[in-house]
Amino acid sequence: MAIEFTKYHGLGNDFILIDNRSSSEPVITPAQAIKLCDRHFGIGADGVIFALPGENGTDYTMRIFNSDGSEPEMCGNGIRCLGVFLADLEGESRTQDLYRIQTLAGVITPQLMADGQVKVDMGLPKLLAGEIPTTLSAADSKVINQPLEVAGKTWEVTCVSMGNPHCITFVEDVAAIPLESIGTKFEHHPVFPQRTNTEFIEIVRRDYLKMRVWERGAGITLACGTGACASLVAGVLTEKCDRIATVELPGGPLQIEWSEIDQRVYMTGPAERVFTGKL
Numbered sequence: 001m002a003i004e005f006t007k008y009h010g011l012g013n014d015f016i017l018i019d020n021r022s023s024s025e026p027v028i029t030p031a032q033a034i035k036l037c038d039r040h041f042g043i044g045a046d047g048v049i050f051a052l053p054g055e056n057g058t059d060y061t062m063r064i065f066n067s068d069g070s071e072p073e074m075c076g077n078g079i080r081c082l083g084v085f086l087a088d089l090e091g092e093s094r095t096q097d098l099y100r101i102q103t104l105a106g107v108i109t110p111q112l113m114a115d116g117q118v119k120v121d122m123g124l125p126k127l128l129a130g131e132i133p134t135t136l137s138a139a140d141s142k143v144i145n146q147p148l149e150v151a152g153k154t155w156e157v158t159c160v161s162m163g164n165p166h167c168i169t170f171v172e173d174v175a176a177i178p179l180e181s182i183g184t185k186f187e188h189h190p191v192f193p194q195r196t197n198t199e200f201i202e203i204v205r206r207d208y209l210k211m212r213v214w215e216r217g218a219g220i221t222l223a224c225g226t227g228a229c230a231s232l233v234a235g236v237l238t239e240k241c242d243r244i245a246t247v248e249l250p251g252g253p254l255q256i257e258w259s260e261i262d263q264r265v266y267m268t269g270p271a272e273r274v275f276t277g278k279l
């Protein structure tokens with residue numbers, strides 16, 4: 001059976017999107033996703049995202065396979081791409097700009113803005129060690145500026161979950177971090193039973209952060225939406241940044257806010273369609 005796909009990216013974090021509205025199970029297996037994400041023998045992507053029928057009153061359900069075949073709970077750049085993909089699929093029959101999407105991290109709502117960007121309510125960050133999950137601190141305590149030994153160095157890390165786990169560390173110069181060699185050591189560190197995404201943050205100003213990321217199940221990517229949200233939250237927890245800031249990623253900027261009113265995190269950024277193909 002020929003399967004159509006459309007390639008999208010959010011600041012260079014790129015995905016194969018599949019219209020999976022006809023069944024409740026992904027039409028591509030994790031093993032097939034690994035092959036399709038390969039940048040030489042396949043289409044090339046950081047992951048595969050499925051638009052499935054909604055559940056519990058949501059419009060649609062999103063599932064995602066990382067390029068290593070693992071299934072994360074959420075994906076920030078990916079859900080912006082899904083929002084644009086759904087609008088493209090619905091075409092003339094589209095009646096809404098805001099979609100309620102069921103994910104493994106709860107209901108997440110991307111909203112298509114008039115300027116073409118997508119604003120997403122990313123929900124409440126989870127701050128307790130048991131929720132990240134990590135064994136770095138007691139399960140019912142926060143993980144703020146904790147020492148972590150990686151690659152022969154002691155790093156100060158702050159952990160935040162956006163449904164998926166993030167380990168954030170603040171550095172003087174993100175460009176100097178040897179991401180290729182140490183990223184995987186953070187990802188597979190024994191204190192992270194579900195592995196972790198790792199963000200290295202340089203505070204340029206209290207409302208401007210520079211970020212590089214090693215993603216769980218994907219390695220170095222040009223952007224990470226959940227990571228940018230987690231990093232802003234970590235910056236506030238460590239009193240290094242404001243609650244509204246621009247996070248500059250190698251692929252471009254995201255606007256992030258950790259609302260003082262409802263404690264939810266809001267992310268605004270682009271999502272671009274690249275091409276459609278057939279498997």
Ligand SMILES: N[C@H](CCC[C@H](N)C(=O)O)C(=O)O
Pocket residue numbers: 013066071072073074075076077078164165197215216217218221223224225226227
């Ligand atoms: N690799 C991530 C999922 C994708 C997250 C990232 N692409 C984003 O934009 O949030 C994980 O396993 O948690």
